[in-house]
Every structure is written in C-alpha cells, then in structure tokens.
Amino acid sequence: MKTVKINQPVIPVGPLHPLQEEMECFRLTVDGETVTDIDMRISYNHRGIEGISQSLQFDQVPLLVSRICGICSASHPLAYVQAVEEIADVKLPDRARYVRTIVAELERIHSHVLWLGLAGHFIGYDTVFMWAWKYREPVLDMLEAITGNRNNYGNLLIGGCREDISDDLIPKMLTDLDEIEKKMDMLIKAVTDDPVIHARLKGVGVLTKEDAVRFAVTGPTARGSGVDIDVRHDDAYAAYDELDWSVCAVPEGDVFAKAVVRLLEVLEAIKIIRQAVKKLPKGPVKTNVKDIPPGEGTGRAEAPRGETFHYVRSDGGNRPVRHKARAPSYVNVPSFKASCIGQKLADVTITLAAVDPCYSCTERLAVVDKRTDEVLYDYNMLLKLSREKTEEIRRHA
C-alpha cells in the first residue's frame, strides 16, 4: 500500500461507488483528466472463508465455496472438489464429467453476458445493460432447470454431481440453445458494430502482452492481451478434452479486445454445451466417496474471470486441515498499475471494469495499528500463523 501525496487531487472510486456493486477503493491521483497514479484497496468485506472451511466437513465445503462468489458459483466448488478428488483418487463417472462441463459453460455464458451489460452501464449505455440482462435470463432458467437454482447451484459433490440432467430436458435445452445463440448473435453484432462504442473502447486501457505475463493475469484479461492460456485447454478437466472447441485469444490488449474475447467465448460455450448435451453418456452421475485419506491435492478450474485455484490438505479426518482458495481477480486487479496509469479518467473507469473484477472472492486481511501505522498482520504473517496452526493440528493428529 502506498501513501498518496496530499497536494495532488485524488478522485476516489470507492469504497462505495456506483461503478461497482461491491466494496473496493481505487484512489486515482489525477492531473486534470489524466490519471497519474492508482492506489488499490480491497478487503473491506473479509469473510474468513478459508477458516470457516477448515471447520466444516469435506462434503459441506462445496456449498460454502460456491458462496465465495455468486457468479462463479460453479467454478469455485469445481476447483475444490477436483482438489479433494485428487487426494482420494476418485474415478468420476463419465456422465458427471459432462454435467459438470455443461453447468460450468452455462455459468460462463451468464457471467460474460452479465459483464457485457455492466460494461454498457459503466460507459453510460443503459440500453445494452438492460438488453444483455434480458437475454441472460434464458441461460439462468436453463441452469435452474438443471440444478434447481439460478445461481449458487450447489450442484457439485465430491465424486460427481448432485442433480442429473433428465432426458426430458435435453430436447428443450437444444432448442433453447438455438434461441440463445440467435439473441447473442444479435447482441454481439449490435455491440461490436457500434462506432461510438469503438470510439470509447478501442485503444483504451491497453495491457501489453509483456505486462500481462509480468502481472500473471488470467482468463479473458490475459487472452485479450494475446496470452492464450486457458485451464480448460492446458490442464483439461471435466469433459473438455473430449469436445471440439478452441481457446479465444485476441492480441490488442485494450478494453475492446477483452470484450471481444468474452463475446467469442459465449459463442464457444454454446458450441461446447450443444456437443456435451448431444454426447451425454448414460450412467450414474455420482460415485460414493467414503473416506478422504491423508494427503494434499490441488484443483484448477477456468472460471469466467480466469483460473480459480484451490488447495486442500487432509489428515484423514472428516474436515480439511488446510484449504486455500485463490480467485482470478486476485491476480487480475494488480494489472491496473500497468493498464490505467496515463489514461483519461473516463477511460480508467471502464478499464477497471474490463477485467470483470470480483472483490468479495478476492478479500485478504491485513491488521494495521492505526496510531503507529505498523502492520501487525500482513499476508506473510497470516500465512505463518496459518502454517503454525497446521503444524499444531498435525501434532494432534
């Protein structure tokens, strides 16, 4: 954290600001309209998910981690169950892998369309906002038909899925997909052909490929800068390696490129779902996992915002002794240092929104003594404390 000089005007975007629905604070040092420095502050809403997780049983944790983020509520549990399945060496039924893929891709569509709407709102184009969210509804309905919930699906279990896709649903899903694809085509054309949108988004907030690599950004933020990383392709999970699809990467690195990547991914996701629904194997959707042996496992999933990473350690008991979650926004947010400085204020706000940041899943804690400005608990200190606690638990085990 850096102290901003008092004599320079600072425009605060946050902690509560119409730009974002969550609490975050970007202190933009400005010279006229030009932003000369940015100070990022997150963690206004620390929820202690990892701590709570370590007090829950293995099979309760997916429901908890699906609440890390309301929009990535399939990706976080997916990464978690993959980590636990790695520990227990579970052989997944084929049908479960396909159902997971379908739910994850439906989530990607609804998240990207949600972003498109919000991006429209951020540049003052409320018609795009409302239209995008209207056309997102059928996707949420499909998710509800499959899992019972529009969001926070709670569909993932260690060893499979809670809800199966019934055979009656499949023809309706295919016709609905056609309908969704038509509307998405219309929306994508309307957005990518609008000259005023071009004027507002092209060449704005450029994150070069070098910077993208330097800040280790993930997801559409990286792919919009020409870094074609995608966990679904690089470390295939669920059924992605059995389906025909491609990684969408665009080299420009500006906000428009990030938008294009997301819109292409929506079409790609529709393609994936259609194939998965058609190839859906017969059989059970879950296996019974009895015990989680001692050991550690990692799980990765490509959330709509980028790579979600979960680490789980088991001591053979019924709860994780250590559970670590890393959300994609945690690595995407610092890249503002490279993409925002030197931009106009009006461009910075849309650049801030262009990584599709999600703060509640990114919260970290630091304790500072207000009188002396001394950092009492920083990240490393907390890590040390957490490791000490792990050691202690090991000793007791």
Next chain:
Amino acid sequence: MSEVVQNLFWILVFPGFLFTVGLGLLASWIVRKVSALVQHRVGPPMLQPVYDVIKLLGKETLIPEAGQRATFMFSPLIGFSAVLLLSTMLWRISFVPASPFVGDIIVAIYLMVIPSLALILGSSASASPQASMGTAREMKLVVAYELPLVLAFLVVIIKTAGAVGDGRQLSLAAIAEHAPVLSISGMIAFLSALLCVQAKLGFVPFDIAEAETELASGVLIEYSGALLAMWTLMQGVMLVALPLFLVVAFLGGFGSGAWGILAGAGKYVLVLVLIILIKNTNPRVRIDQAMRFFWFWCGTAAVVAVALAILGNLFSIGWL
C-alpha cells in the same frame, strides 16, 4: 390593477411556474417511461417524478463544511429561475404572439446558458474532488457546444430576415411564424442545435459532467434534500423549455387556435422523443471526444448552414 393580477397569473400559474413545473415533471416521466420501453423495462408510474421531488423535500439538506455556503445554496435558485423565465417567455410567444412583450432570441440564448453556469457555480462551491472534476468537464462542455448552438440560431435569424425583412428578425414572435427546418440550411442547423440541446440537458452521450459511473453524479454529488429537489425541478423545466425553444426557432412554433396548439404539442413531443432516442442508443463519450465533436463536426456543419442560408437570402432561394 387587473393587468397586474393577470400578469401575476401568467407568471405564477399559467403558463408560468405551476404549469411549467407540472409539465416538466410530466416530461421527465415521459423520458423515464420511453427509456424503459426501449430497454424492455416496465418503467415508473406517472407520478414518480412528483414523488421523487416530495421525498427530496423531506430529506435533510447537507451543506459541505469546506464549501461556499451562500453560493452553494443560491445557484440552484439562479438556474431554476432562469430556465423558468425562458419557458414563460416562450409560452407567451406561443400563446399570445401579438402581446406587447417582445422577447428576442438573444435574451433566450442568454437565458439558456444560465442553468449550466449555475451548475458550474454550485458544484465549484461544494469543495469535492468529484464535483471539481465535473465542474471542469461542464465548463469544457459549455465552451464546446455554445459555438455551434449560436451558429445554428444565426441560421434561424438569417432565414427569418430573408422572410420578414430586416428589423424584426430578432423577435421571437417573428421567428415563431417560420419553420427554417424546411430548408437545407435550417435542417442542418436544427440537427446541430438538437445535439447541443442534448448536451445542455446533460443527457447521454453528453452526461459527462454527471457521469454516474465515473464521478458518482459529479457536479451534483454534494447536493441533497431541498437543493437537489431544486436541481431536479430545474432539469424538468429544461426538458420543457429547451425542446420548446427548438420548436419555436426551427419548427414554426405553435400556430393559432386549437389545431395550432395541438400541432405545437406534437412538434414538442417529436423533439422530446428524438432526444430520448439519442439518449438510449449511445454510450457516454469522453470530454475530449465531445469537444472535438462539437467544434469540428457540429461547428463545421453549422458554418456550412450559415453560408447556405446567406446564399439562399442573396439569391432568394427558399429551400437553401
């Protein structure tokens, strides 16, 4: 005595204060409702703008400690009275063209600037970084759109001079009798003026000074309670006065009799709907883009329109 009473009635009830404020609230409802329909939403009930103002009047009015108290409190009043005066003038011209009060177009153009200046005054008195950013943007915007706007009205004056001869071309009553929009130069000038009015109203794509998602309503950020209600009313009345001014200047104003009033109302609604459609089919532009747009594109178009209008007068070609 009865004349004084009648004038007071004109100013305070019809078509002055009460009527115009009521119409302004109705117009802001139309803006919200049509926007909602464009966006596949239901939209607010008809009385929502009234509820909003009443609710704001009941809220606490906070005044920033570091701000200039008097300037902060009086600027909404200045803006509101200016725009009210403008609309009363325009109503008078429309309903009683032969009345002894002959406002001219230059007074109207001056009155049109005052709301923006009041906004600049009020927000710069509020000592907030967002407001100062908004103030800077509003100033640039005023500087940008005033030039094409005045040029567009110059076209109206030239066309009127061509029709009625020198001497009366500045009188609003004479201007209201003609519709320059039926000529090429008038059409170009009307479109430029329409875009300038869009910026004056602070609507997308030119809501740069308020820019909710950047500056959290910028110029208005420190206003609350009754003072914010005053700004809201001012914006409502501007929704009446500015399109009405366009109707009077470019579209031939209100005719005589019931049909004239109906036709005038129709023209007003047409201009309002055009403004709403522009509002809903564009993103907000950056301030430098807005300045380039107004100076380069609108400015050039308006200069061309002025040249065409002069040529039209010289060679007596009505459609030019």
